[in-house]
Amino acid sequence: MQSFVYHNPTKIIFGVGVLDRTGAEASVLGKRALLVTGGGSIRRSGVYGTIRASLEAAGVEVVDFSGVEPNPKLSHLRQGIELAKSSGAELIVAAGGGSVMDEAKAIAAGACMDSDFNDYLTGKASLSAALPVITVPTVAATGSEMNGVFVITNDETRVKNGMAHDLVRPMASIMDPATTATIPLDYTVLAAVDIVSHATEGTLTQTDSETPLQDGLADTVVRTVMDCIQRLMADPGDLAARTNMMWASTLAWNGLCPAGIGPWAKPCHMLGHPIGAMYNTLHGATLSIVTPAWMEHQAEIDPARIARWGRSIFGLTGGDDRTLALTTATALRGWYQNLGAPLTFAQAGIQSPDLGGLAERSMNIARSKGEDKGWSTATLRSVLERCV
Amino acid sequence: MQSFVYHNPTKIIFGVGVLDRTGAEASVLGKRALLVTGGGSIRRSGVYGTIRASLEAAGVEVVDFSGVEPNPKLSHLRQGIELAKSSGAELIVAAGGGSVMDEAKAIAAGACMDSDFNDYLTGKASLSAALPVITVPTVAATGSEMNGVFVITNDETRVKNGMAHDLVRPMASIMDPATTATIPLDYTVLAAVDIVSHATEGTLTQTDSETPLQDGLADTVVRTVMDCIQRLMADPGDLAARTNMMWASTLAWNGLCPAGIGPWAKPCHMLGHPIGAMYNTLHGATLSIVTPAWMEHQAEIDPARIARWGRSIFGLTGGDDRTLALTTATALRGWYQNLGAPLTFAQAGIQSPDLGGLAERSMNIARSKGEDKGWSTATLRSVLERCV
Numbered sequence: 001m002q003s004f005v006y007h008n009p010t011k012i013i014f015g016v017g018v019l020d021r022t023g024a025e026a027s028v029l030g031k032r033a034l035l036v037t038g039g040g041s042i043r044r045s046g047v048y049g050t051i052r053a054s055l056e057a058a059g060v061e062v063v064d065f066s067g068v069e070p071n072p073k074l075s076h077l078r079q080g081i082e083l084a085k086s087s088g089a090e091l092i093v094a095a096g097g098g099s100v101m102d103e104a105k106a107i108a109a110g111a112c113m114d115s116d117f118n119d120y121l122t123g124k125a126s127l128s129a130a131l132p133v134i135t136v137p138t139v140a141a142t143g144s145e146m147n148g149v150f151v152i153t154n155d156e157t158r159v160k161n162g163m164a165h166d167l168v169r170p171m172a173s174i175m176d177p178a179t180t181a182t183i184p185l186d187y188t189v190l191a192a193v194d195i196v197s198h199a200t201e202g203t204l205t206q207t208d209s210e211t212p213l214q215d216g217l218a219d220t221v222v223r224t225v226m227d228c229i230q231r232l233m234a235d236p237g238d239l240a241a242r243t244n245m246m247w248a249s250t251l252a253w254n255g256l257c258p259a260g261i262g263p264w265a266k267p268c269h270m271l272g273h274p275i276g277a278m279y280n281t282l283h284g285a286t287l288s289i290v291t292p293a294w295m296e297h298q299a300e301i302d303p304a305r306i307a308r309w310g311r312s313i314f315g316l317t318g319g320d321d322r323t324l325a326l327t328t329a330t331a332l333r334g335w336y337q338n339l340g341a342p343l344t345f346a347q348a349g350i351q352s353p354d355l356g357g358l359a360e361r362s363m364n365i366a367r368s369k370g371e372d373k374g375w376s377t378a379t380l381r382s383v384l385e386r387c388v
Numbered sequence: 389m390q391s392f393v394y395h396n397p398t399k400i401i402f403g404v405g406v407l408d409r410t411g412a413e414a415s416v417l418g419k420r421a422l423l424v425t426g427g428g429s430i431r432r433s434g435v436y437g438t439i440r441a442s443l444e445a446a447g448v449e450v451v452d453f454s455g456v457e458p459n460p461k462l463s464h465l466r467q468g469i470e471l472a473k474s475s476g477a478e479l480i481v482a483a484g485g486g487s488v489m490d491e492a493k494a495i496a497a498g499a500c501m502d503s504d505f506n507d508y509l510t511g512k513a514s515l516s517a518a519l520p521v522i523t524v525p526t527v528a529a530t531g532s533e534m535n536g537v538f539v540i541t542n543d544e545t546r547v548k549n550g551m552a553h554d555l556v557r558p559m560a561s562i563m564d565p566a567t568t569a570t571i572p573l574d575y576t577v578l579a580a581v582d583i584v585s586h587a588t589e590g591t592l593t594q595t596d597s598e599t600p601l602q603d604g605l606a607d608t609v610v611r612t613v614m615d616c617i618q619r620l621m622a623d624p625g626d627l628a629a630r631t632n633m634m635w636a637s638t639l640a641w642n643g644l645c646p647a648g649i650g651p652w653a654k655p656c657h658m659l660g661h662p663i664g665a666m667y668n669t670l671h672g673a674t675l676s677i678v679t680p681a682w683m684e685h686q687a688e689i690d691p692a693r694i695a696r697w698g699r700s701i702f703g704l705t706g707g708d709d710r711t712l713a714l715t716t717a718t719a720l721r722g723w724y725q726n727l728g729a730p731l732t733f734a735q736a737g738i739q740s741p742d743l744g745g746l747a748e749r750s751m752n753i754a755r756s757k758g759e760d761k762g763w764s765t766a767t768l769r770s771v772l773e774r775c776v
Binding site: 001003004005006007009010012014015016017210212213216219221223240244248251 | 389390391393394395397398401402405406604607608609615631632635639644
């Protein structure tokens, strides 16, 4: 195990019916909240009304900011920052999926900056303060509710930036699994793909030889999500499956899976983000396209970890590590296929992907994250070619 | 899964060589620290010197308070509270095993109380403030480094009280696995017994039918500890095994295993604490004595959970749940025996245990924790009779 620092002070309030505790958590942080939301579904479902009523009952004035889109955009984010500043918001409450939570974190930081937020995304400015954030996740997917991570797409340059800062880690997250019950099945499937990726990329890419606790936790998350999504395919209203999947999404990406493993990388997110930025493809779909292809590539480089994962998750046996790693990629592709997640660009509606441009953008991410060891634009392109 | 609140803001700094970061963490909390330690081994090993030097280099004045014993005693605790008050300590640094950390937490709270600490232990006073606590664990066992739990024995009444309060949760814990490398093997074995108990009692006693994440995390901890202790029996200096066991001890009892399961109970700690209080038996030894006996008792009441655990941990197969639960108790007894942990009172040096007195004290704990459902002094005594 490697040295690490783990410090995750987010307060989790979890359970069916907890939405009305939002106000109590918010009121100790400020008296005027920017309430960040996406489209209209949260209003139709009644979730918005419950949260707003809870905030107002606790004496927290609500300023609305809606319209966050998947792959949240810098142009919309700038409007949110402006509104947070002009309204004198003292805290940010995010009610929605990963995109809403991510944009809300960026608003919280941007509201305390003088320079344009793109200066931070491009490394020209740093963060020194942020408004406090509370999240009310309504999709079990990104784990944004218990980490400092946020992903913003510059819709002018079509660059998608995954950032992380402790300043925007939520002070509290109000997690009611019932809010996820109305998420359409195709979105839920892509959420499952994302959670599995979060719980897997670290354990598949790190180099430590002995991390049984981290591997065991990550594999537990994956097995639970695979079981839950299978049940939700049969009955999307299965609240117990929704509940376990929601807590799984948090555990997958709250820092515990990677604590003490390392160095590790996120090659599939690195390959997926440019696809999301260039074609506005949903995040989970970019992962189901690239992950088996990356595994086949990695099977030639470091097959042992993929083989371990294949044995643990799919019960594969026999063969050498390289063979098992390739079989694992096939098994994962089979799992995606069974869920209806896209396996190719074409299945995601991208008929003529710009493989060279995508590879170049992935390489830029790899460099900016210090994860470029072993990668070149050519090798990245060779992985993407497997996805056509 | 049940509703829960999880909020664990303790900052963990983990890795070989991190001891010299104690000063930096302490200096933001205060300028005068009561440094709480046990016997002389921490001085002989050099750990004390490194911590003290780190504190002083960071401008933190050190006031020594040593002599904490296993099953930390109220009489000694009172001296620590007095010294914390008279010296004007602004924070408490605990360097040692679970007993040292537990007594340090109690000192932190007691230093902010006007009434005697026994008033809190007996429910006549409550806590409203505590000095900040930093722990530097030198034994991987109790998990005290990332929770608000502390156990104090009143050496006049011979009552051992397990308490929990968020106010004494460590602000930071500096965890260097190398500090545990010199722990004698017999102590290390009892530490392993304790960790397994922490990761198991919840999953074996709760009533929820579907908690795959909690069961999977708990089982991962148990499997890791069982592997590590086997290796340490062969080579007590195996630092990788010490490292994994140290993080396992934290994960076992930092609130994650029980988050979302419930209601659950700690019957083995409830049966073990009075043995520790009356005969000063080491905590882990009280658990290896009572746990298989409790399992045999529980096999008649709720065998399914024990059977699940036996299948997962020992790979047991076949038979009905009751048979499997009994086989699990036998397998656990075999594991303890292989480690040299005591299975009976006599093996722990207690020739004529006062079974009636022990049962009565356990019943008092059960009542005070609201875990008395299904128990009577007679049924508790019947479990203890299996341990003679």
